[in-house]
Amino acid sequence: MLVTLAIRNLAVVEAVDVHFYSGFHVLTGETGAGKSIIIDALGLLAGGRGSADLIRYDCDKAEIEGLFELGQGHPVWDALVRMGIEGNHDEHLVIRREITATGKSTSRINGQLVNLTMLREVGELLVNIHGQHEHQNLLKPDRHLHLLDTYGEHIIGSIKQQYKEKYSAFAKVEKELRELQSSSQKAYQMLDLYRFQLEEISSAQLKLEEDEWLGEERVKLSSSEKMMDSVSGSYNILHGSSGLSSISSAISGLKDVTGFDEKGLKPILDQLQTAFFQLEDVTFQLRDYRENIEFNPERLEEIEQRLDIILTLKRKYGDSIEQILSYYENIKQESDLLEHKDERLEELQKQRDGMLASLLQSAHELSEARRQCSADLAEQVEGELKDLQMGRTSLQVKLDLLEDPRGYDVAGHKVRLTKQGIDNVEFMISPNPGEPLRPLGKIASGGELSRIMLALKSIFARHDRIPVLIFDEVDTGVSGRAAQSIAEKLFKLSDSCQVFSITHLPQVACMADHQYLIEKNITNGRTMTRVESLSEQGRVEELARMLGGVEITEKTLHHAQEMLKLAEARKAVR
Template structure:
């Protein structure tokens, strides 16, 4: 439900907040007071197109916020999750839109900035506006099949699920077939290329980490003279000694022996003696390693040439097939798989064709059953809707659920591709459109092309009444639904809306007292002059104020005692009707 609506700097509205109830809300007021502005404001947070003329004169921006309480958040949760919008634990959803004179829109959902298209995607699951406005889901032909299917409940839902699963399987097989057909088209050329690439990689006999080892070895060979000079000098200094003095190893041995002689006299000397002993053995180990490296080092110019040649080959393969040896080897496996696929493509293609025919047959059968159920459902729906329209004063109205399906003969195996691509979708092969003729002698026409706003609103009300428990859009707004009706029909419309408000939140703008008296909350919209400016105010009426407002709706601006009595009589009658229904 729409709990709170906050409007700022929109047309005649400075700063206004309306708190709606979850039942039947009515807004009344004289023509020109700004009732349509409120509906336009709601349209803004639902992602409707905005006119900069809505921005109040002298202001830089207009802003609308709507706070919704979601009884079934799972309907919009996947959309919000897709765009990373957080969902509040208490089920609240705050939609905000700010419109600037530059034409820029700032849209937020629960404080997170989103695009206008996301705002509209979420909004279409929250509110349906009927009347002189365009936020009317029933005018969207693509939505008609969803409406009909929702009326069918679990039976249709299960059939659609089956069709959807088979359709997904069928499309997946067809995509795989298309890939194989494309492979076959250039198969021989691809086979030669793949074979060449695989052989080139295999001939190199690559090993993971080989390039790093070769670079290290090359570095040693390129610097062999310097390395051996350092190694020999170190060996001489540490072990052999030189003309400049005794070897470090011999000097350390002497120091070790002398400290061993005094270690018994002091703990400090003992520790030093122990540490020198450790250093002596460590140095001995180092000298052994230096000697071994010196004796085993073999500088071979031919080996350096081999390394350069090998690294050049590896570099060439990296340029062609990948930046690392690991990726080159992984690519080789992928190429081998592609080659195997091409070599076995004809056999695989035949298997896929058999698989496709099998799935396609099941899919067509499921589509036929779904279509049959829809046609049965359509007959019931037509009767129910015509009945509702008669009660709403449209006795001569004809209504038709037109279901267009292909000639089933076109689904024969020999004409598979042509027929399937044209008709079958994840929802079956039916095309559904609602047609109506509100007046005798007129042909049936699409809903979007019919008549006046008043007739349209009553048609929408009839739809919503039939679909009451199946319709998952929680808030319905009827803008001046009373156009062209009065008397008994007005009372019927009022009772229909009241019945509808038991499963939906209803916000209704009306001029009819018969409708206004059925409301759970009644708001009066009026214009006032403040500081030389005309502004729109909305006031929630108490019982006495409501009686006066109903009397004005009955007899005009002058309120008489008879008018007040008549108003109270209507209010009392409405209360009894509501109590009986509840």
């Protein structure tokens, strides 16, 4: 469950620290007081999209932190291990998120940085937020298939996964088959081009880095005459009488007088002798280098022609020899494929036919599994609706095949294959006995949609292990006995998870285990929202306000007390 929630500088909230408990919680307060900000904060912790617009005016960043208390076997721990998040995965989980004024978002789980995708994956295992947009989603038939599959996960899940894997493999083969079948004329044109290119590159017999060492050799050959003149001149200067001979004479002269001042002249003599030996070595190297200078106009012409060939190939096929050879290998594969196109077509056709038979069998099994679960789901929803004062409502999960005259044959029907199977699912209801079943979106009112969604949530809560369930004004459009039924259903739902609800209805608020007042105040010219955990007397006063508006009278206070007493009695016989 969610134990604590800390919010800093989010919208009109400056600083709020709220502690929560197990059971059913309600958030109440005047319209516009900031109740939805608490839900927004939890949404951000669960990986919702954030923006700089959420930051309180004149602040650098918004901060949200939540502490969750979970059992050791909760699926979130396995998810953290897969993500490489270290720590003692035993009981407590801390999620922290910061959003800066520049729009940058930073998220941490147990102190370790995570990206938004990882945060969202963890959030989906911790928090389920039901807002008004889900009412509208419930009207979309394409959502009904997802709801049915979620309900029947224990039966449908593995079959659906097998189908999706087969469908993906089949679609890949069929795409390749279509591309080959539709490219016959173009394929033969490309084959002629590939043959020419393969011959042109192959005949060049390229070697990696060949252009580099040929370029170096060309520079040497084209400069051989100038190199000979320079090297010979340097050798002659060093080897002649003005070179080494002169230095040798200088050494002899110094040797004759070094004995008279050995301390002063000996270092000079040593340096001169060292220089002589080095110059002598350089002279011999210049002699050997001169003898190896090559004059070869024929070789230079051969190199020029070879480099021209490589340059021509570079202009056509790549910026380097490595890229040219890579292009060669690619078109060789393409050419081989085109050369054996008919054989490949036949092979793909056989592969496709075999895969199709298996895929259609999986599609039929998936459809049957859904049909098996659809009747059970409808029965359970009707049972939940009965508790919500919709006992006369009939609901049917209508399951139809996606028929297509040009489709594939499954159990005597021509159907269209999709990633989700061959089924179309739509919830049909009849609010009153004797009326025909019609699509949900054409009959259900806002209050009925709220109760149908709550019925579904109640069912799904028994199947998943999401610890925190949040309802943002799920009681919109209902009153009287229906409101009381929703309150009792939310309270009962809190047996299996921690439930939060934003509500304006006293019937719902009085059934809560814990009630929080959200109110807006102005301090030093700034608007601030605060959250107060209400005591028993505080609940009486808040319920009186919800019942009577601004004027709180003795009658409304008495009525509020009576409602709390009656609620406690109902809760005692849960």
